[in-house]
Structures are given as C-alpha cells and as structure tokens.
Amino acid sequence: MHKNQLLGKYGEDRAADYFLNLGYEVIDRNWRCAEGEIDLITFKTGRFVFTEVKTRSGRGYGHPFEAITAQKVQRMRRLVALWCEQREKTGESVLGKKVRLDAISVLVTNGKVAIEHLKQVY
Amino acid sequence: MQLAKSYAISLMGLAGTLIEVEAEISSNLPNFVLVGLPDASLSEAKDRVRAAIHNSGLEMPARRVTINLSPASVPKQGASFDLSIAVAILAANGVVQSEAVASAIHIGELGLDGSIRRVAGVLPSLISAVNAGFKRAIVPMANLEEARLAQGIEVVGAVHLAQVAKIHGAEIEFEPPSVEPIIRVESPRAAQEFNSIDIADVIGQVEAISALTVAAAGGHHLLMVGAPGAGKTMLAERLATLLPDLAHACAIETTAVYSIAGHRLVQNTGVDSLIVRPPFQAPHHTSSVTALVGGGMGSPRPGLISLANHGVLFLDEAPEFQLPALESLRQPLESGEVVINRSGGTARFPAHFQLVLAANPCPCGNNTGKGKRCVCTQGQKLRYAAKLSGPLLDRVDIRLQIQPVSKTQLAMLKAEGHSNKSSKQLREIVTEARARAAARLAGTPWSINAQVPGAYLRKHLKIDDGVGQQLQKALEKGSISMRGFDRCVRLAWTNADLAGRDKPNEEDLAEAILLRGSENPMEFGHA
Numbered sequence: 001m002h003k004n005q006l007l008g009k010y011g012e013d014r015a016a017d018y019f020l021n022l023g024y025e026v027i028d029r030n031w032r033c034a035e036g037e038i039d040l041i042t043f044k045t046g047r048f049v050f051t052e053v054k055t056r057s058g059r060g061y062g063h064p065f066e067a068i069t070a071q072k073v074q075r076m077r078r079l080v081a082l083w084c085e086q087r088e089k090t091g092e093s094v095l096g097k098k099v100r101l102d103a104i105s106v107l108v109t110n111g112k113v114a115i116e117h118l119k120q121v122y
Numbered sequence: 123m124q125l126a127k128s129y130a131i132s133l134m135g136l137a138g139t140l141i142e143v144e145a146e147i148s149s150n151l152p153n154f155v156l157v158g159l160p161d162a163s164l165s166e167a168k169d170r171v172r173a174a175i176h177n178s179g180l181e182m183p184a185r186r187v188t189i190n191l192s193p194a195s196v197p198k199q200g201a202s203f204d205l206s207i208a209v210a211i212l213a214a215n216g217v218v219q220s221e222a223v224a225s226a227i228h229i230g231e232l233g234l235d236g237s238i239r240r241v242a243g244v245l246p247s248l249i250s251a252v253n254a255g256f257k258r259a260i261v262p263m264a265n266l267e268e269a270r271l272a273q274g275i276e277v278v279g280a281v282h283l284a285q286v287a288k289i290h291g292a293e294i295e296f297e298p299p300s301v302e303p304i305i306r307v308e309s310p311r312a313a314q315e316f317n318s319i320d321i322a323d324v325i326g327q328v329e330a331i332s333a334l335t336v337a338a339a340g341g342h343h344l345l346m347v348g349a350p351g352a353g354k355t356m357l358a359e360r361l362a363t364l365l366p367d368l369a370h371a372c373a374i375e376t377t378a379v380y381s382i383a384g385h386r387l388v389q390n391t392g393v394d395s396l397i398v399r400p401p402f403q404a405p406h407h408t409s410s411v412t413a414l415v416g417g418g419m420g421s422p423r424p425g426l427i428s429l430a431n432h433g434v435l436f437l438d439e440a441p442e443f444q445l446p447a448l449e450s451l452r453q454p455l456e457s458g459e460v461v462i463n464r465s466g467g468t469a470r471f472p473a474h475f476q477l478v479l480a481a482n483p484c485p486c487g488n489n490t491g492k493g494k495r496c497v498c499t500q501g502q503k504l505r506y507a508a509k510l511s512g513p514l515l516d517r518v519d520i521r522l523q524i525q526p527v528s529k530t531q532l533a534m535l536k537a538e539g540h541s542n543k544s545s546k547q548l549r550e551i552v553t554e555a556r557a558r559a560a561a562r563l564a565g566t567p568w569s570i571n572a573q574v575p576g577a578y579l580r581k582h583l584k585i586d587d588g589v590g591q592q593l594q595k596a597l598e599k600g601s602i603s604m605r606g607f608d609r610c611v612r613l614a615w616t617n618a619d620l621a622g623r624d625k626p627n628e629e630d631l632a633e634a635i636l637l638r639g640s641e642n643p644m645e646f647g648h649a
Contacts, residue, residue: 062184063152063184065152065184065185066152068151070153073151105184118149118150118151118185119149120150121150122150
C-alpha cells in the first residue's frame with residue numbers, strides 16, 4: 001500500500017476507535033458503490049452516523065477539514081440514500097431511524113494524534 | 123458557539139454610518155460566509171482576510187465563519203472593512219480580547235501578507251466615529267496624519283495585522299518594519315504655499331486686478347470676457363491666492379472631501395496636513411456633469427465643484443461647456459451643496475465655491491473693439507452667448523471685460539516702474555474687508571456680501587438716498603433690473619469694506635455699477 005493510503009487507513013482506524021469509545025456501534029467501514037465511498041458508518045440510540053474521515057500528517061496543505069468540500073458533502077448525502085436503499089434490500093429495515101453526517105479530522109504530527117469531530121455537517 | 127463584534131464606518135457622501143461587524147465561528151466544515159449587503163470589492167475581503175490572518179502567523183479557524191455587517195440595509199463598499207472583519211474573527215476565535223476589539227473603530231485594507239494599506243475617506247469616517255461615541259480608532263499608518271485631524275478620538279496607526287492583534291492582547295511576536303517612514307522635509311503648509319502663484323506675475327491689468335480683489339473680498343462670482351491672450355486664465359488662477367486662509371471648520375470640511383476623493387493632493391503633499399489654502403479647480407470644457415457635480419459607480423465620489431469647496435471653480439471657455447454641465451451648477455450655487463440620490467441612499471457633498479467664468483466675446487474671439495477682425499456670423503454669436511443662460515449669469519455679480527495689454531501700455535508701465543501688489547499684500551486687504559463684512563453680518567447666517575439675499579439687503583443694508591439716487595433713477599427708468607440693482611448694492615458694500623468705510627458712498631456705487639457691467643455681457647465693444 002502507498003504511504004498516503006496507509007495513513008488514511010490508520011486515520012480511519014483511529015476514528016472507529018473514537019466512536020467505539022463513545023459507545024457507538026460500528027456498522028460498516030469503507031462501504032463502496034459506483035458513486036463513491038463512505039468511510040465509516042456507526043449507530044447509536046436510533047441514529048446512523050455517516051462519517052467522512054480526513055487524515056493529514058501536517059498542516060502544509062491546510063486543515064484536514066478544509067479538504068472536505070461542499071461537493072464532497074453533496075455526494076455523501078447521495079451515498080447515504082444509496083446505502084439505506086441497499087440495506088432495505090438485504091432485509092434490514094432502516095425505517096424510523098435517524099441519520100447524521102459527521103466529519104472527523106485526524107492530524108498526526110510528531111507522533112501525536114489529534115482527533116477533531118464535527119457533528120451534523122452540511 | 124463563538125461570537126465577537128467589531129466596528130467600522132460606511133460612508134455615503136461625507137456622512138458615515140456605524141457598521142457592526144459580527145463574527146460567528148460555528149462547529150461546521152470550514153467555510154467563510156459574508157452577509158449584509160457587501161459590494162463586489164467587499165465580498166473579496168474574504169480572500170484577503172483569510173490570507174492576511176494566515177500570513178500574520180495567526181490562525182484562521184478551521185470551522186465555518188460567518189460575518190454579518192449590520193445594519194444589513196445599508197450598502198457597503200470597498201476594502202476599508204478588511205481590518206474590522208479580521209479582528210472580529212480573531213476575537214471570536216479567542217486570539218485577541220473581544221472587549222478591546224469592540225471598543226475601537228477599525229479602518230484599513232489588508233494586503234495578502236497582512237500589511238495594512240491606505241484607504242480613502244479616513245477623516246470623515248473618524249468624524250462619524252466621534253459622533254457615534256468612539257474614543258479610539260485603529261487606522262492604516264499611511265492615513266495617520268490625516269486621521270489625527272479628527273478631534274476627540276485617540277488614533278493608532280498600524281502597518282500590519284499582527285501589530286493590531288498584539289495591541290488587542292494577542293500573544294504574538296511582531297517586529298515593526300525596519301523601513302523608516304517617509305520624512306517630509308517641507309512643512310505641508312510650505313508645500314501648499316510653494317505651489318501657489320502670485321498676482322504680481324500679472325503685468326498691467328490694473329482694473330482687472332482691482333476687480334479680482336473685490337471678488338475675493340465679497341465672495342462675488344465673476345465673469346471675464348476678453349479676446350484670446352488677454353490674460354483671463356492667468357488672472358483666474360490667481361484669484362485663489364487673494365483669498366484668506368480657510369477657517370478651521372471649512373478646512374476640515376474641504377480636507378474631508380479630498381480624503382473621500384482619494385485625491386493625489388491628499389496622498390502626496392497631504393491631507394497628511396489640513397488643506398488651509400482655498401483650492402483652485404479648473405475643469406476642462408469637455409467635462410461631464412458627473413465629473414463636475416460628482417457621482418460614479420458604487421459609492422458616489424465628489425465632483426470638481428466639491429473639490430473647489432471654499433475655493434475657486436474656474437470654467438475657462440465657459441460657453442464651450444455642455445449645456446447640462448453648466449446648468450448643473452445652478453443648484454449648488456444656490457445651496458452650497460451637491461445632493462446625489464442613489465437607490466442605496468443620498469450622498470451630500472459641500473460645494474461652497476466661488477465661480478469664475480471666462481469667455482471669448484464670440485466663437486472666433488476677435489469681436490473686440492470695433493469687431494472688424496471678427497469673422498463670426500450674427501447667428502454664431504447669438505448661439506455662443508446663449509450658452510450662458512440667464513439664471514446662471516444672474517448669480518454672477520461681476521462682469522469684467524479684459525483687454526489685452528498693448529505694446530504702448532507695456533512701454534508706459536515699464537517707464538513708470540509700475541508693478542502690481544503681491545498676492546500676500548492684497549490678501550491682507552481682502553482679509554480686513556472680509557472681517558468688516560463679517561462683523562456687519564454677525565447674527566445672520568451669512569458672512570460675506572455675495573451671500574446676502576436681496577430682501578435682507580433692501581431692508582437692513584440700504585444705501586443712503588443721496589448716494590443711491592442715480593441707481594434708483596435707473597431702476598425706475600427700467601434700464602436696470604431689480605436683481606441688477608441688488609447686485610450693485612452688494613458690490614458697493616464690498617467696495618466700502620475694502621476702502622474701510624462704514625457705508626458705501628457715491629464712489630463705491632459708481633465703481634459697483636462699472637463692475638457689474640452690462641445686462642448682456644457678451645455684446646460689448648459695439649456701443
């Protein structure tokens with residue numbers, strides 16, 4: 001795997017740990033379809049949380065959140081719908097469940113890891 | 123949720139509105155939203171502010187930043203809000219103290235490197251800030267001298283955003299730039315004098331110079347008709363040198379107009395200093411209405427007549443001006459201000475100028491003396507003269523015929539060793555005469571003779587019956603109009619002021635009748 005891909009994988013692992021610590025259940029990771037990918041899907045108290053994880057090893061290219069553009073958020077919304085559709089097909093109802101879009105930034109600098117979490121991004 | 127406020131001023135004409143700049147940082151994906159009716163150049167502030175904060179060694183929050191400019195109904199233009207937006211963001215982010223930021227007015231344009239650049243209109247903005255109750259202002263260092271003219275507010279000049287952040291308590295290193303500020307060798311006052319020309323440069327033209335002195339003393343508008351080369355332009359340029367220095371309030375007002383215009387005079391020789399000498403403006407005869415009265419895209423800018431505020435507006439070749447341009451002067455001549463209405467509001471600029479018109483006697487310019495060399499047809503002459511409309515000429519008290527100085531006159535002057543008084547000498551005489559008029563008019567809204575309306579003139583400043591007999595007769599015969607009568611009386615008073623008399627005598631009146639000229643000033647030389 002390429003160095004950046006390794007870093008991305010590492011960041012996603014950290015993000016999953018973070019959610020587990022908060023008492024979330026991890027439903028799915030790196031769910032893909034023709035439209036794109038959702039990094040992390042978790043569940044807690046009747047709500048699915050779809051999370052985009054951005055990992056950086058420095059601030060040279062700006063804050064990780066700055067890489068999440070409005071188009072990316074738009075695409076996430078479509079992916080959420082597609083994911084729910086697929087889940088219905090496999091027989092697991094998502095009826096009555098709420099959804100939320102989150103963003104997680106993992107900043108790795110000098111061996112230290114900083115995690116920032118934004119809820120309900122739009 | 124993090125909130126902070128800072129304050130700036132939005133100008134419309136000379137009047138400023140206090141603008142509250144609110145910054146909110148909300149936990150959402152990074153974005154920069156600017157709301158509250160900004161124009162295009164203000165919308166671009168987003169990118170300037172982001173870069174300036176970053177390059178000042180400070181942090182732009184990686185969250186959603188919303189800036190609201192309130193009141194939202196007031197249109198806002200230009201880059202002078204940059205600094206206030208930047209400090210509001212820094213305060214909302216907790217980098218600087220919110221109370222410190224909110225207690226001062228911030229004015230300045232930001233460069234991408236965080237440097238703070240000169241903006242136009244600092245003086246009128248600060249006057250508005252004082253009226254709004256502010257005690258402290260942060261302005262671009264380049265505008266500091268100008269800003270200090272505003273009284274009742276402490277001003278701090280800043281060169282860099284990091285410096286402002288440090289002033290407001292940010293923990294940040296800031297080294298003042300090693301560049302020395304430009305030091306003026308001359309005092310600004312000397313610079314203003316240096317540029318001025320002197321009436322002693324004029325050879326001969328004794329009558330014209332005495333007419334200019336009367337014009338200067340009474341503030342009378344002036345029309346000069348004469349052949350090309352007679353010296354009309356030379357004389358008009360020197361009228362401003364006869365006027366006394368501007369009173370402080372007038373100087374502040376005029377300086378404020380130049381400040382908004384972002385004029386070169388302001389930038390180089392300086393509203394760095396106060397404009398104390400009456401300005402002189404000579405628009406070319408192709409000037410548009412907008413160039414004269416003001417206007418332009420976005421926030422209206424002052425026109426040349428406002429730049430001639432408390433000074434001299436000289437229209438050379440007056441009949442060659444476009445008719446609308448000439449007619450646009452009528453309202454400002456009456457009210458002393460220009461009102462420019464826009465969808466976004468009404469801009470007012472002061473325009474107390476002394477009008478000097480110069481014209482040739484006819485299109486070819488040779489219709490003097492017996493008019494033998496004139497090649498114009500009667501129609502051409504009529505059309506030319508008709509350009510100066512009755513209502514405009516009505517406001518012109520002095521109509522002067524300028525004859526070129528002939529070779530014989532020149533030789534005679536040389537032989538006599540005659541030389542004209544200097545501007546400084548005449549200015550003293552004018553100042554004294556003005557003081558006399560001001561003392562007489564104390565308690566009225568006017569201070570110079572030209573401003574006095576006819577009704578007041580006839581009631582309170584009547585000329586003794588013995589003295590005014592001839593004029594009264596002329597009025598009764600109909601050879602002089604009521605308005606012409608008033609004009610003569612006004613001029614007679616100015617003559618008396620210049621001579622140091624308490625009341626005009628026959629000589630003053632006779633001279634006044636001469637200065638007033640004929641009812642039809644363009645048709646001279648054929649009598």
